[in-house]
Amino acid sequence: MxxxxxxxxxxxxxxxxxxxxxxxxxxxxxxxxxxxxxxxxxxxxxxxxxxxxxxxxxxxxxxxxxxxxxxxxxxxxxxxxxxxxxxxxxxxxxxxxxxxxxxxxxxxxxxxxxxxxxxxxxxxxxxxxxxxxxPVAAQTAWGMLQLAGIGAGDRVLVHAGAGGVGHFAVQFARLAGAHVIATASAANAAFLRELGAHETIDYAAQRFEDVVSDVDVVIDLIGNVHDDTGSRSLEVLREGGCLVNAPTGSWPTMQTDAAARGIRATGYNVPADGRMLAEIAALLESGAVRxxxxxxxxxxxxxxxxxxxxxxxxxxxxxxxxxxxxxx
Ligand SMILES: NC(=O)c1ccc[n+]([C@@H]2O[C@H](COP(=O)([O-])OP(=O)(O)OC[C@H]3O[C@@H](n4cnc5c(N)ncnc54)[C@H](OP(=O)(O)O)[C@@H]3O)[C@@H](O)[C@H]2O)c1
CATH class of the missing domain: 3.90.180.10 (Medium-chain alcohol dehydrogenases, catalytic domain)
Known part of the structure; x- marks a missing residue:
């Protein structure tokens, strides 16, 4: 009962x-x-x-x-x-x-x-x-990567890779066969590597645009909230690449700035989608994602x-x- x-x-x-x-x-x-x-x-x-x-x-x-x-x-x-x-x-x-x-x-x-x-x-x-x-973090990461159309061999840059959304985005991108580059402070470099990042960038010590180029997809979890991270991301994307931005609203000129460089740019809003969550649950249960x-x-x-x-x-x-x- x-x-x-x-x-x-x-x-x-x-x-x-x-x-x-x-x-x-x-x-x-x-x-x-x-x-x-x-x-x-x-x-x-x-x-x-x-x-x-x-x-x-x-x-x-x-x-x-x-x-x-x-x-x-x-x-x-x-x-x-x-x-x-x-x-x-x-x-x-x-x-x-x-x-x-x-x-x-x-x-x-x-x-x-x-x-x-x-x-x-x-x-x-x-x-x-x-x-x-x-739920929110993993579905956001999943949805943003899907929206970008990520595939094997893509070079993906994840900003804030050690946070809620980011730590799932790094793992999902790696599972999809991408080459994963992630930004975080130095204290999180080892954590990012454990999650599967191939390269890590300490945003406090390096300008990411000085060390990364020819990126297919940027998963932007910072936007222009901090140090124009969103705008600067356009410099590392190849023409035809895609930027997906989650802290929506921090960068009002995103669409026009990106279009001027031949880059696709979009915000994202996570849906409450039990079917998407069930797919993620299977990855968590198998241990493929943590x-x-x-x-x-x-x-x-x-x-x-x-x-x-x-x-x-x-x-x-x-x-x-x-x-x-x-x-x-
Ligand atoms: N639109 C949507 O549907 C949606 C859904 C979910 C989240 N969001 C938004 O997406 C953003 C990220 O969410 P979240 O849950 O992942 O946030 P979070 O967990 O609070 O993010 C914390 C992480 O951000 C990192 N960080 C801080 N400043 C950074 C910088 N300048 N460069 C790189 N990394 C930095 C920190 O790393 P260090 O400690 O190493 O600095 C920390 O690991 C938020 O604005 C949130 O509102 C939107």
Whole structure:
């Protein structure tokens, strides 16, 4: 018999937009599952830069319709309620995925509702903390490389290769047979090599455009937020090459600048796509790809978790734990 559901749950909320000090742990009403959604008991939720941006009044904050607001897209947990009897993810199934926050309540909470199409079965070899680190970052890396049309033998430059998205992009590009070059600080050079990077560039010591050329694809996870990284990337791409930029909005003239050099350029927005996630889950389960958790925090210390991501130098991912890992 499934456990009865509580009437309230613990969640990390803000009552107004602002810095991490605005976050507080609160008892709130359970999220209401509708239509095809599943209700998931959250074991762990990872922090993405978008959570920090939205909480501080940027990102997706324009779509927040009421307070208190619960942030957090990524989660891993156990299905607690389903819309119909023969659902493909029955109650008790370990699943991971990402929600469409702030259209729905976020995952920095003990329960979350999410469209059935946004979840996949959790890789059996990963803890919930590890699984929660994957959905947004891995799907972003996967989608950006797909959009670029990456293939074997391509020369790929990944900016911020040691971060959440980057550490998956390096591994996926390597699996696709690309020659992988990644930027990070010197402290992350060995980590990038372990992930499969052929070349690493310490962005603090070298201008990447001085040491790299003839690149087919740039996975730009920095944009013009820092030191015109996006604009400078055009100098290393071959004519006909492709730049995919994820911190969208930092470089308003990207399209025209790229077109002037005969380069394709595009932003990217990650979809909540359970089928894509299931393909990634198979790679995680086989060990072909791994997820790196830098630090984990209990839910009540979620503000510290967000401050860590705000610092901009996380290796892999930061995860918030809402409950103990269930016994296998
Ligand atoms: N549009 C979308 O759908 C989408 C989806 C996901 C993410 N994003 C965006 O993509 C960006 C990256 O996300 P993320 O989750 O990967 O971020 P993240 O994990 O917070 O990135 C941290 C990493 O950035 C590296 N870094 C910092 N400054 C750098 C520089 N100048 N050059 C190279 N590396 C640098 C750090 O390496 P060191 O510690 O070695 O400095 C660290 O490992 C964010 O802006 C995020 O909002 C967009």
């Amino acid at each position: 499934p456990e009865p559901l509580p009437e309230t749950m613990r969640a990390l909320v803000v009552d107004r937009l602002g810095d991490a000090d605005e976050l507080r742990l609160a008892a709130v009403a359970m999220p209401l599952r509708i239509a095809d959604e599943v209700l998931v008991r959250v074991i762990a939720a990872s922090v993405n830069p978008i959570d920090v941006k939205t909480r501080s009044g940027r990102g997706s904050s324009a779509a927040i319709s009421s307070f208190p607001f619960i942030g957090g897209s990524d989660f891993s947990g156990v299905v607690a309620a389903v819309p119909y009897a023969q659902h493909p993810f029955p109650v008790g199934t370990p699943v991971f995925g990402m929600g469409r926050v702030p259209r729905v309540g976020g995952s920095f909470a003990e329960f979350v509702t999410v469209a059935s199409t946004a979840v996949a079965v959790k890789p059996a070899n990963l803890s919930h903390v590890e699984a929660a680190a994957a 997820v790196h958790v830098d630090r984990e925090f209990p839910l009540e210390d979620g503000a510290d978790a967000q401050r860590a991501v705000e610092g901009g130098h996380v290796r892999g991912k930061v995860v918030v734990r809402a409950a103990e890992e269930p016994a296998l």
